[in-house]
Amino acid sequence: MLDMKLLRDRTEFVRERLATRNAGDEAKVTEILALDESRRSALAEAEQLKARRNSASKEIGGLIGQKRLEEAEAKKAEVRALGDRITELDKTAAQSEAARDALLLMIPNLPHASVALGKDAEDNPEIRVHGQKASFDFKALNHVELCEKLKLIDFARGAKLSGSGFLLYTGWGARLERALINFLLDLHLSEHGYTEVAPPYIVGEHCMIGVGQFPKFRDQAYAVQEGLDASTLGKLYLLPTAEAPVANIHREEILAEKQLPVRYCAYSPCFRAEAGAAGLGTRGMIRVHQFDKVELIKVVHPDHGYEELEKMVQNAETVLQRLGLHYRVINLCTGDMGFASAKTYDIEVWAPGQGTFLEVSSCSNCEDYQSRRMNLRFKRESDGQNLFPHLLNGSGTALARLFVALVETHQQADGSVRIPEPLRPYLGTDVIPAPTQPA
RNA sequence: GGAGGGGUGGCAGAGUGGUCUAAUGCGGCGGUCUUGAAAACCGCUGUGGGCUGACGCUCACCGGGGGUUCGAAUCCCUCCCCCUCCGCCA
Numbered sequence: 001m002l003d004m005k006l007l008r009d010r011t012e013f014v015r016e017r018l019a020t021r022n023a024g025d026e027a028k029v030t031e032i033l034a035l036d037e038s039r040r041s042a043l044a045e046a047e048q049l050k051a052r053r054n055s056a057s058k059e060i061g062g063l064i065g066q067k068r069l070e071e072a073e074a075k076k077a078e079v080r081a082l083g084d085r086i087t088e089l090d091k092t093a094a095q096s097e098a099a100r101d102a103l104l105l106m107i108p109n110l111p112h113a114s115v116a117l118g119k120d121a122e123d124n125p126e127i128r129v130h131g132q133k134a135s136f137d138f139k140a141l142n143h144v145e146l147c148e149k150l151k152l153i154d155f156a157r158g159a160k161l162s163g164s165g166f167l168l169y170t171g172w173g174a175r176l177e178r179a180l181i182n183f184l185l186d187l188h189l190s191e192h193g194y195t196e197v198a199p200p201y202i203v204g205e206h207c208m209i210g211v212g213q214f215p216k217f218r219d220q221a222y223a224v225q226e227g228l229d230a231s232t233l234g235k236l237y238l239l240p241t242a243e244a245p246v247a248n249i250h251r252e253e254i255l256a257e258k259q260l261p262v263r264y265c266a267y268s269p270c271f272r273a274e275a276g277a278a279g280l281g282t283r284g285m286i287r288v289h290q291f292d293k294v295e296l297i298k299v300v301h302p303d304h305g306y307e308e309l310e311k312m313v314q315n316a317e318t319v320l321q322r323l324g325l326h327y328r329v330i331n332l333c334t335g336d337m338g339f340a341s342a343k344t345y346d347i348e349v350w351a352p353g354q355g356t357f358l359e360v361s362s363c364s365n366c367e368d369y370q371s372r373r374m375n376l377r378f379k380r381e382s383d384g385q386n387l388f389p390h391l392l393n394g395s396g397t398a399l400a401r402l403f404v405a406l407v408e409t410h411q412q413a414d415g416s417v418r419i420p421e422p423l424r425p426y427l428g429t430d431v432i433p434a435p436t437q438p439a
Numbered sequence: 440g441g442a443g444g445g446g447u448g449g450c451a452g453a454g455u456g457g458u459c460u461a462a463u464g465c466g467g468c469g470g471u472c473u474u475g476a477a478a479a480c481c482g483c484u485g486u487g488g489g490c491u492g493a494c495g496c497u498c499a500c501c502g503g504g505g506g507u508u509c510g511a512a513u514c515c516c517u518c519c520c521c522c523u524c525c526g527c528c529a
Contacts, residue, residue: 040488040489044490046489046498047488047489047497048490051497054498056509057457058457058458058510059509060457060510061457061510062457065457075509076510078509079510080509083509254486386487
């Protein structure tokens, strides 16, 4: 969430920055400030009264000690009235604070000054391109055709098991998925300096609030219920991304400055309800309810947030380079950026069979927006101050779409799929063989 | 699922209604002593909020929330978490 002090001291700046998102959030600022003012005035009065009550109570204790009971009783009656007023003021302050915070949680992060102004994805500037579109001297297939011919994925039975949007990987397909996961993890651990973590796949609501998924995007999550106990529904959720648990690892902690930067890498499946999303219900792997992802998370000193973001994007790009894939990096404009992010790079990989670029990674610096929400701080060594670190997250990368780009790009005239050299040790083959008999 | 025990500062651990401004120990930081170090001794050592130009003043926090009381770490209610044993189980 945003810093309340910033909202008070630089109100116009906050309004202007919010307005660049074109989401109308700047309109809520006035109400937040009013609630904050109400909170503070009630608090100031309540605390004065509490100070008086505290000293009076001490006197009462003294009087009782000296057996001056009548005086003590008189004093008690006097202080009792204070208590009622304090209760009232405390209530006002608490209500104002709760209302203020509820609004504050719905306000997105401020876009960084370097982010291009824009309305939607049309306005996202392209930062760089790597490689070029694959060309084929035979009739290239799309991933659905390839997966069916090579029996990598059984779309029909996936749907039979869990409905549309769920995949059943089979044979070489299942092995390829597993090989990719291991390849990605090993790459980031051994070459990019991340520490592997394996988080729970079901997380508490507070984790979802911490990273900014909730309260705004509650409708996109799968809620879990324990057995038949309906009262447990809404306490735990299937994770939409490993960011939810991993970014929260140090929530409510005060880290030592020398512990920074913290770099975590985690594999997890990701579950997304995708309520109302376009493209779901069609066959294929582009948009599904469950997909695998290797996620990168960093907790860094605010001075290094943006250089660490650049490194993170490069870490994700390395994946695509090693796999011989064509991609481009774009910078999300103010209107297209995610809720918690101050600056986001998307990496889109070329999928020849689709004839489009597919988003396989999104790397964001959320600055102190999430660390405020989860009250994660570090102690600055020079003066002992507790500061909010920058929290970064990035896909390194998402797997289903990577799978698509991989098989579509490296398909061969004979119907087989050539495996890029770095992946071969993981898959145990140079090539996913063409079917021996026509499907 | 059943029974029991617990949650207090960085850690350990006292405190069961009023100098708790939380004992004591350990750790950490600073100092004295020393050529240096150790030991010893002395001092300091949590978080957040509000008010203030500032020195500073003040409020809250003993797992979370609520209550009783002039006054709560302490009593009551409720939720969460941890531990032990039993049952079931990959």
